[in-house]
Amino acid sequence: MQSFLILNGPNLNLLGQRQPEVYGRTTLEDIRDMCADHAKSCGVEVEFAQSNHEGVMIDMIHQAKAVHDGIILNAGAYTHTSVALQDAIASVEVPTIELHLSNIHARETFRHHSYISPVAVGLICGFGANGYRLAIDALCGWLEEHA
Ligand code: CA2
Numbered sequence: 001m002q003s004f005l006i007l008n009g010p011n012l013n014l015l016g017q018r019q020p021e022v023y024g025r026t027t028l029e030d031i032r033d034m035c036a037d038h039a040k041s042c043g044v045e046v047e048f049a050q051s052n053h054e055g056v057m058i059d060m061i062h063q064a065k066a067v068h069d070g071i072i073l074n075a076g077a078y079t080h081t082s083v084a085l086q087d088a089i090a091s092v093e094v095p096t097i098e099l100h101l102s103n104i105h106a107r108e109t110f111r112h113h114s115y116i117s118p119v120a121v122g123l124i125c126g127f128g129a130n131g132y133r134l135a136i137d138a139l140c141g142w143l144e145e146h147a
Contacts, residue, residue, distance in 0.1 A: 001043065001044060001045050002043075002044045002045070002069045002070070002140070002143060003044065003045040003046070003047070003067060003068045003069055004039070004044055004045070004046050004047070004068055004069065004070045004071065004072060004136065004139055005046075005047050005049065005060065005061075005064045005067075005068040005070075005071045005072070005094075006035055006046055006047070006048045006049070006071075006072045006132065006135075007049050007050075007051075007057060007060055007061070007071060007072070007073050007074070007075075008028065008048075008049065008050040008051075008074045008076070009050070009051065009052075009057060009073075009074060009075040009076030009077070009078050009079075010051075010052045010053075010076045010077055010078060011052065011076055011077070012028055012050055012074060012076055013028055013050050013052070015027050015028045015031070015101075016028070016030070022102060023101050023102065023128075024101065024128050024129060026128070026129040028050060030129070031048075031129050031132055032048040034129065034132060034133065035048055035132050035133075035136065036048070038132075038133045038136050039136055042136060042137070042140055044136065044140060046136070047067075047068065054078055054082060054084060054085065057075070057078070057085060057088075058084055058085065058088045061073075061085070061088040061089060061092055061094075062088060062091075062092060064092060064094050065092040065093070065094055068094060069094070069095075069143060070094060070095045070096070070097070070139040070142070070143060071089070071094050071095070071096040071097070072096075072097050072099050072132070072135040072136065072139060073085075073089070073096050073097070073098055073099060073116060073120070074098075074099045074100060074101070075098075075116055078115075079098070079100070079104070079111075079114050079115065079116050080110055080111055080113055080114065080115070081115070082115050083115055085115060085116065086115040086116060086118065086119050089116065089119040089120070090119045095121045095139065095142060095143065095146070096116070096119065096120050096121060097120060097121060097122055097123070097124060097135045097138055097139050097142075098114065098116040098117055098120040098122070098123045098124070098125075099123075099124050099125070099131050099132065099135045100123075100124070100125035100126070100131070101125075101126075101127075101128050101129065101131060102125065102126060102128075103125050103126030104125050104126075105125070106126070121142055122138060122142070124138065
């Protein structure tokens with residue numbers, strides 16, 4: 001069975017608790033449960049994780065190489081700052097989908113640049129929590145096409 005790492009970055013543990021006008025009312029636990037249900041219906045396994053620490057995220061990306069067929073990454077604000085995350089994704093060569101709840105291109109200009117996009121197979125943003133389901137479907141489709 002195929003296995004995906006769904007990795008969430010800083011402050012995403014606060015989802016549903018603050019700024020609902022930007023990020024909605026769904027909590028990260030709700031999203032984790034939704035991903036587990038959707039993955040099951042697609043016949044894939046998921047490991048769902050969140051960290052507020054760049055180094056921990058990098059370690060998880062390195063470890064994904066031996067274990068997972070793909071990564072869905074919402075790197076949070078590290079998206080816009082982290083050369084280290086870009087290097088980690090490039091080094092493991094595990095197909096990675098960049099994901100954001102909000103449409104980063106419709107927000108402040110500092111959110112328009114992503115260090116993740118150049119090393120991702122694709123980008124999903126602006127669809128809120130449903131983006132996680134879309135990303136699981138997109139990764140399944142990408143792996144099928146590149147089998
Ligand atoms: O839209 C996304 O998914 C983001 O990755 C979320 C990040 C933001 O820095 C990116 O530009 C876009 C922020 C995550 C913080 O989430 C919070 C949730 C509730 C309250 C405060 C922050």
